Amino acid sequence: xxxxxxxxxxxxxxxxxxxxxxxxxxxxxxxxxxxxxxxxxxxxxxxxxxxxxxxxxxxxxxxxxxxxxxxxxxxxxxxxxxxxxxxxxxxxxxxxxxx
Numbered sequence: 001x002x003x004x005x006x007x008x009x010x011x012x013x014x015x016x017x018x019x020x021x022x023x024x025x026x027x028x029x030x031x032x033x034x035x036x037x038x039x040x041x042x043x044x045x046x047x048x049x050x051x052x053x054x055x056x057x058x059x060x061x062x063x064x065x066x067x068x069x070x071x072x073x074x075x076x077x078x079x080x081x082x083x084x085x086x087x088x089x090x091x092x093x094x095x096x097x098x099x
Contacts, residue, residue: 023092025085028070038068040089046082053078 023040038057044065047054052069059065072078 023089025088027068028081036068040085040092048075048078048082050075053081 021041024037025040027036027038029035038055042058044056044059046056049072051072053072054067054069056065056067070078070081072081
């Protein structure tokens with residue numbers, strides 16, 4: 001199975017039958033750039049190489065989606081980032097605590 005498919009399955013497997021509409025995850029900040037966050041509920045696919053993690057999200061018709069590329073030191077760093085994203089996704093899908 002490809003890395004792309006494995007990563008997508010990892011993110012999707014964390015969801016319940018009814019997904020949370022908004023699940024923010026902070027992206028690594030580059031020097032001189034503003035802080036950015038991604039809504040994990042609109043991630044379409046993830047490409048992981050030894051030097052880059054590319055996240056495609058929010059796409060609709062006619063290529064209206066967006067991509068963010070995160071430079072990596074190595075594949076292990078990318079795998080750790082994907083694991084953190086999957087953990088965040090699972091936390092977003094937890095039912096609210098009952099008072």
